[in-house]
Amino acid sequence: MSARLEITGLKAGYGQIPVVLGVDLQIAAGEIVTVIGPNGAGKTTLLNAIMGVLPAAGGIALAGKPLAGLAVEERVAAGLSLVSERRELFGQMSVEDNLTLGGWLHRGTKTAGTAIADIFALFPRLKERRAQAAKTLSGGERQMLAIGRALMAWPRVLLLDEPSLGLAPRIVAEMLGTVATLRAQGVAVLLIEQNARAALRIADRGYVMELGQIALSGSADELAKDDRIARLYLGQKQPGQSAAPPVIA
Amino acid sequence: MRSRPNDPPHPLGRRTCRVRHRPFCVPSFWLTLLDLAGISALIGLGLVLLTGVAGLTSFGQAAFSGIAAYTSAYLTLFSGFSPLAALPFCLLAVALAALLLGAVTLRLSGHYLPISTIAWAAAIFFLFAQLQVLGGQTGLAGIPPVSIGGFKFISASNCFILIWACVLTAIVTQQFLLGSRTGRAIHTLRGGALLAESFGIPVFRTRLTAFVYAALLAGLAGWLYVEFIRFLNPTPFDITAGIKDLFVVMIGGAAYPWGAVAGAAILSALPDLLQAVTGGQNENYNLIAYGVIIVLLLQRSRIGLVGALAARFPAFQGPDVKVPPSAAALPARPVPRPGEVLLKAEAVEKWFGGLCAVRDMSFEVGAGEIVGLIGPNGAGKSTMFNLITGADRPGSGRITLCGADVTGAKPGAAIRLGVSRSFQHVKLLRGLSVLENVMIGAHLRGRRGVVSGLFRRDRAEESSMAAEAERHLRRAGLGNVMHRPAGSLALGPQRLVEVTRALCADPVLLLLDEPAAGLRHAEKQELAQLLHNLRDEGMPVLLVEHDMDFVMNLVDRLVVMDAGAKLTEGVPDAVQADQRVLDVYLGGVA
């Protein structure tokens, strides 16, 4: 099984603050892999670094092609697509315009026309609201629009950053169910989620990130039963502290 | 003040060449150039404070010079004033204009402010050009020179003394001002309105102070100009002049007083340099050259020539703030009594459009306890924190700090009641030393204003504040980095400095926003130790935090939020064992 996306020793941060401290992971075509972990672990930073939104050190290869040094737009052209935490939709433009722009890289080709129909088939609710401005949509619909727009680029690897954020459980279930169907189309999906249980239900494999590094990894089933995850999420009490105040050199 | 390699050669160094009626042997042409450079440097100094330190870009300083110049010309030509007697009136006219324009425009945010300076500067210029009583386009001639006793300042060398005496005095007093309480307040403007308000610094009033100060310097320059040239038309005060003033500062380095001098000298010499290179009379080459230089400079670096030098040679920064061994203590608040409730939130709600971010939140923080506010992403912790600190207004509910109702009040109210905070993204002023940053915390514990700062009448109070800041820094283990620029510390010590700054405000409640974010393990332990010590002395602390290991080992009590509402509260062990909390963090089974 050759890796569609291969990350080796990835390090990234904000200015002088290192957040991701060396991460290795692989995703194969048609696989859904999730990275879960407590807040502040660096999951969003990881995705932003893979996409090129943040500068990063280490290896990022898409179907064997190294992405280091490429701008965001060029990584999109290579087949990588990100649905970021903030969705980054074009609020004042219509649903249809947002989707059409998603297909920007394939404009003028034959597939452009049918692509929107496919997205509407995947998300019927978007079809109902096709002429509405994106900012008038509900949270769940916005999320679906963001995913639909990313799919319009026919990505080989789709990166999803906390798609369940701010959504009701029912909508989360519906949306993640739709994501699961992407498997059949051969898309490789990297799913970042705080909602560990929901993510592990649809994923094939998972990594657990803590403090910038991978702490655990395995098949989704194994991880779902692992007690250590709870402790990672809720912290661990330690034996007593030292009494004297330290001096900074 | 140490001299720097870029300074123009100091003519006083040629003392050996004393001729009775010509104190300097430097040819008159160079003196004239230096005189004009000095006038330009004065305006530049004002811009260093206004733009370089306070972050307010103004294209209108030339207009203020013009106001002073025309006032002086009018009074001396038509009302029989002597130039020296006219000076206070010039400065008064400029001050009034600055107060008026500042009152209207200084509340403008972002890029609207510099745009407004272009507008009124151009308006004032056109006014000069149109008013016939001021000579219109042709201008006024025969303006009498400054005279003290019988001595007239006419020649370039006499004016040199006058002008550069003013420049040097201005540099000295400006350094005094920037090292004072008002000066630190002006520095804070660059950190954002939230930072300033959180420590009780009035943003608008401070901006106005900086604005009027810069205008007064420009006014002095205008008076000197008209007394030197003794002929006046509107041209030197047009918008191009205003632009060039800003260029002076950009070339020299916006944040450095000697940058104004260096930039003024370079820009004054530029036309002649170019003439030497091109061998022609081409005025337009100046304009092209100015433009290209600025573009190249701002593309490469934003700190100018002196800035680049200062970065290479850190000794170029100002002298360290001295902390005298004995200084009077600042007034302090009484320590919270055990059992006293410092913070009380009752049924607080906040909606953003159709989204409910905080719903029916109620909890308390009492003396001598550390409370942690936790919850998964999107639970509303940051929103709740903003509502408590006054960065945002609740839709309904009540928030009480130290017994006073602060619902919907601005951040200034919290600090006055004794509640100080740190920020999620560290807001330290990188150019100031650690000690000066911490002294900002004590802003409301002092009273000295701009005049005391300028004339250094605030020594006693400054000593007290410095001593207080030092005490807190030593306690946090930061004693030996006190005099380093805050920007040179790593993130961990920077967060500690923020906490120390908050402590310097003598608070009765400390609010910390994700203090452990980005810290290494050892640094987190130091922070936890500091907070425990504070708690043991009776100081209550409320912190928002994501780092569960840190929080579980630090706090006495936890308040857990989910989807905007309070899920539960209790001691860490109980919360860790609570299945509902686990569900909320790991996610419901969909």
Next chain:
Amino acid sequence: MNTTIAMLLIQDGLTSGTIYALIALGLLIVFTITRIILVPQGQFVTFSALTYGTLQYGTMPLTAVLVAGLAVIAADLDVAGAPADRRWLTARDAAWRQLAWPAVLLVVTFFANPAALGIFGQILFTIAVVVPLGPLMYRLVFAPMADANILPLLIVAVAVDVAMGGLGLLLFGSDGVRTAPLLAMSIPLGAIRIHGAVLLVLGTGAAAMLGLFLFFGRTLQGKALRATAYNALGARLVGIRVRRAGQIAFLLAAALGAVSGILVSSIMTVYFDSGFIIGLKGFIAAIIGGLASYPLAVGGALVIGMIEALSAFYNSAFQDVIVLSALVPILVIRSLLSRDLADEEPAE
């Protein structure tokens, strides 16, 4: 003030107002897409007017030399910035993309006869030589500092304006130009006659606005530009090249400036330093629109035109003072309207 005078004033006001509107549109397009306040927009107008005027007076203007010079610098930078193994390819690419058009312009400059071009040819040449200045300005000045804050960009924009003033003096001298009206006709309307120049300005203005409206609203390229204006990161995430969007924005602004310049030269005398005050008034109109709303900017421009016409009538030498002073309360109102409760961005 009777009806005839009122109608004449309205005619004047609408004419200059339309010019200011075109300038404001250029400013808005550039600002919304790139966050750059294009202070030198007035210079595009000046260069165009002076180029066209020079042609009308019978000499070939040297604007193409400036374009060629800048293009050579841009091409050099492209080549220098490419990785070593791609340098030859980049050089060949750059030579074709950057230098072909300026080469053509140079040929025309040195071998063509202004009279032989005819009015239509002169107009075409003027536009052809001024429009490339836009993308070149973007490439040389702003693109290298695209991630800077608005303020350094503003200062740099002002610096470019100053430099272009100098270049204008160098290329065109200090004499003014006034060109022949393009439509030598007049239509009666009530008691007055509407001159061809006015019709042309209003007509061109309306056509330009309609064209922009259709471009941004109906075409995919136009929508991509709007998307970049709304959300630059979102645009990058769908593969839109933001730098290219910036170039197109500057191209449109330069085109609007070029057209305005030709129109302006037929209704007033243009000097090398006229650009500043014309640009400033267009700028005020754009500010009235909050640097965001196109209809408001156009409306504001027309109002400014009317104020000018009225003050010229009442022989007020203070028209500029009034217009500029009016900007201050407008800014305050605008700022209050777009007030954010959250923290202002720190200057560092």
